[in-house]
Amino acid sequence: MAEQLDIDFLLQRDRHAEALLELSRRIEGANTERDAFDAGFDILRANTGYQHYWVFILDEDNRHAHYYMGSTGPESDPSTATLTISGDPMLEEIVTSRDIVLVEDARTDPRTNKEIVARVGNRTIINVPIVLNASNLGAVGTGTFGDEGVRLPSSAEQDFLKAVASQLAISLDRIHNRNEWQRAEKELQAGEARNRSLILAMAEGVVFQNADGVITSANPAAERTLGLNAGTLLGQTSMVPLPVLTSDGRSMAEDRLPWNVTRNTGLTQTSVTLGTKKPDGSTVWLSVNTSPVEAGESAPYAVVTTFRDVTGQREMQQQLRMLQVALDGVSDCAFMMEDDRIVQVNQGACRSLGYSKDELIGMSVFDFDPVLTPEHLQHLITTTSDKPAIAFESTHRARDGRVFPVEVEVSPFTYDGRHLAMALTRDISERRKNEESLRRLNRTLLTLSSGNEALIRAGSEMELLHRMCHILVEVGGHRAVWIELTKGPDDKELIPSASATADESLRLDPKRVPRGNALAEALSSGEPKLIVDIYFDALEADVRADLLKAGCRSGLVLPLIASRGLIGVLSIFAENADAFDKAELDLLKELADDLAYGIQAQRIHAEQRESVTRLRRTMESTIVALANTLELRDPYTAGHQRRVATLAKAVALRLGFDEERAEAIYLAGMIHDIGKIYVPSEVLTRPGKLTPLEYSLVQTHVEAAYGILHPIDFPWPLADIVYQHHERLDGSGYPRGIRGEDIVLDSRILAVADVVEAMSTHRPYRPGLGIDAALAEIVAGKERLFDPAVVDNCVALFREDGFNFG
Structure with a gap:
């Protein structure tokens, strides 16, 4: 039995050797990779027990594999695909392995993609690397599918597969080298054709001479430039007739002709100017360049000469x-x-x-x-x-x-x-200097104009100071500005009050204001003082460093003098040294005088505003006292006026009234029933229904209130607001029965607030009806009795804004 196995092994080895010899003959004549693959597939199919074969070939960056599967029979076609290696464990192992990769059963092997296995039907998978010069080119593979079951190749089959892969590697290298050689040959031929076309098309003349100095070719431009045809030039040893002139008109020795120098020495000659006669007798000047065609070990050398006509130049x-x-x-x-x-x-x-x-x-x-x-x-x-x-x-x-x-x-x-x-x-330096002077003068005039506008529009002293600093920087074009004010009429210590710089990133510390001779002189003399150059002025070192860092080179210190005496100084710093001429100085002095006047005016205005504020607070206190007096007589309506005032002010603000006008409505609400002081208290507190006479008596409180308030010079029209708060849009109100827009809006707001508060709270003659009933009442009277906008905003206050009387 063992003897028979040895015989079978030897026979199989012989068959494999013959198959490999046949494969070598077939792939020797393969023109493409696919021809080589098909030859390999045929040999494998005939000498192994497998029917399916494929090849993976790596691209240059080893990121993708080009897959080619051979046909499985005369009616099947080969298939191709490009696969991504990264993320596929099986492919990653195949393209990096130097040995055969075996998968006994693809259904259970962890390296396989089970989705692909289920779709394709792989069972056993064998991949053999295609390696050339220690580089993995890809792999040749085979295996079983579906009902073919699981079958690993024998060791002899594995050796045969490896031998086939080795021959494929050699074939792929040979095909690649042949293709590269053919491509290079085509490129060389194309390059030679391009060079020939380029030389023929060149505007410059081109002449070739062999090592003996004989002209072998010349392009059309050379013929045109020299006035000769190719038949005359070819075979000659000089392209121009002697004598040849140098650039300065002297005769050039024959051995100094540039093409002869290059032929004898191999050295390149560039931009050699020479003159020669054309056949028509005219002189043509040439700029000549020469270089050796092939530099051998010794002279003489073949030479290429290029030249162009520079006669016109x-x-x-x-x-x-x-x-x-x-x-x-x-x-x-x-x-x-x-x-x-x-x-x-x-x-x-x-x-x-x-x-x-x-x-x-x-x-x-x-x-x-x-x-x-x-x-x-x-x-x-x-x-x-x-x-x-x-x-x-x-x-x-x-x-x-x-x-x-x-x-x-x-x-x-x-x-x-x-x-x-x-x-x-x-x-045009002088002209620019004059233009700059004019520009600076116009800029200063504009600064003065903007400063005067600030004097008019500023609402406070500090606003005026800050606006003036920014005007001097932004409009005046200065680098930095300080304003320092004295502590008081009798205290001349200066306090930094405002500043501005052209570059916000170089903000200067306002507490480190410039000190020095100019400031002292300005304070003592009351006259402007110049700092011509900050480099040389007597300033503290740290202040000088700050100013120079901020881009300041010169300065101007202007005392601020008002009718009450010195009130401060204005310090202006410019980008350039000696930047302030006399015209600009005069205008800035005028600006400083205007600023001093403006500061003093702002202080006077501030004093006046404080007086007015104190008077207004006194009036408001008086109004509150009147309201409190009335509530003492009518305990049942205690807080009524205050709640009406609060609601009326809230409605006014929601309607867009400013705070001043809304406050006036509040004060009117606080005393809208002041006239009831003339109504007997027993009538005001009666728990039952009033008689017509008593009701008429109550209605007189409006006119009584007007009589009390009208003579008082309030800053607000309180008398009119209170006088009309019982009027209605349809004229059904009292005391005058006026209607519509004749009723001031303030009174229309007060009317709605009065009704809502009165209905929602307790009265001597009935309990409170609640806010829902009160709002329903004003909505029912909307447009007929009450202003629609006032009603809508009053309802929104309660429904949307969550207002309550507290």
Whole structure:
């Protein structure tokens, strides 16, 4: 039995060896990866017990695997897919393993995706890595499905699978290398074709010479430039007739011709200017470049020469030299430019910028213009292309670092295909200085105007001080401002009161205000004092540091003097040294005088407002006393007026009344029944129904109240509000029966509040009916008796806002 097994093993090994030899022959002729895969699948199917085969090939980043499954018979088609490796345990193991990966039963193996297994029907899965030069290219696999059951390959089958995978790796590498070589060959051929087309299309002349110096080819541009045809050039050892001229007009030795230098030395020659005669007798100037085609170990070398016609440029250079005399005669700066580079300047530009002519020529305008940018220049050229000249203002920086403003006028022109421009610039420092003085004067006038407006509109002394500081910074353009006020008429100690800075991030401590000679002199003399330069003024070191950090370089201290004497100082600080001229100083002194007047006026107004406040509080106390007096006579209605007043004020505020007017309604409510002081108390407290005579007597309380209140000079129309609070919209009220809009709105509010409070609380002749009955009553009388808006807001107070009488 063992002997038979050995014979079977040897026979199987021979079959496998023949199969591998057959596979080698088939994949040798494979043109594509798929051809190689199909050959491998055929060999495996014929020599193993498995019917299904596939291949995984990794992409370059090892993130995806390209899956290819061979056909299982003549009627089935191969299938392909691209699979993501990350997150798939089986794929991750397959593409990283160097040994065969076996799954005996896919239904139970934890590495498999059970959803895919259920759908596809995998049972046994075998994957063999395809490895080349220690790199995993992918895997070749096989296995069983569905009813085929579970079957692991024998060791001989595993060895056979590995051998097939090894041959596939070699085949894939060979196919890849062949494809790369074919691609490179095509690219080389395409590159050579492009180079030939490029040389033929070039505007520059191109000539090739072999190592013997014989011209082997020339492009059409070379023929045009030299005035020769290819038949004349080919076979010659020089592309131009002798003698050849150097750039300065001398004869050039034959061994110094650039192509001969390169042929003899292998050294590249660039931008060599030479002149020669064309067949028609005219002189053509060339700019020549040469380089060796192949640098061997020793001369001579083959040479490629390129050249272009620069005859027009040389003629222009001659004309430019002729123009130089004219340019030097111009008093302004004159620059001739090509693109942004200077090709010629006059002596005026040299004097202005401090450079020699040789230094300026070749410089870019951006080298001495710190403001102009290539984008800005291009924008100017584009937007003014239809104009003969471009005018704008910019800044120049001289060699010594001095920066000054200039007025620029650029006139573009084209000469012999070259785009040139003539720029004339003029130093406008003096004009800018005059403009700045005018601008500062206008700014100060505007500051003075804004300050005067603040004097009118400020509601308090502190508001005036803060607004004035911000006006001086925001409108006046100053860096920092302080206002310090004295403690009192007899105490001249200064207290920081307001300040502002242009940069909020550099906020200065108001307690560390500037001290020094200027402040002392201003206080003692009563005259403005200048701090010309903070660097040199006698200030405390920490204060100087704060000011300089805030960007301040000069200052002005202005005493604030009112009719009562010195009341403070105004300190203004500017960004530049010596920033305050006489005109601005005079206007700021006027502003300081106005500010002093405004401070004094605000203090007088504050005193007056305090007097008015005290008088108003006295009146309010009087009104409360009157209300309390009435309630002492009528204990049953005690608190009625106060509750009516509270409700009336709440309705007024809900209607949008300001606090002042709402307070007036409150005070009217507090004394709306003051006239009842003339009604006998037994009538007011009668528990039963009043007789007509008694009711008429009660109605007189409105007119009695008017008689009491009208002679008193209240700041509010209390007499009229109380007089009309029993009137109704339809004219059914009393005492005058007026109707609609003739009843003041304040009285209409008081009327509703009076009814609601009276019905909802206890009276001598009946118990309280409650708030619901009271609100129903005013809603029933809405538009006929009571103002609709007043009724709606009164109801909303109770229903929505939760108002109650407490």
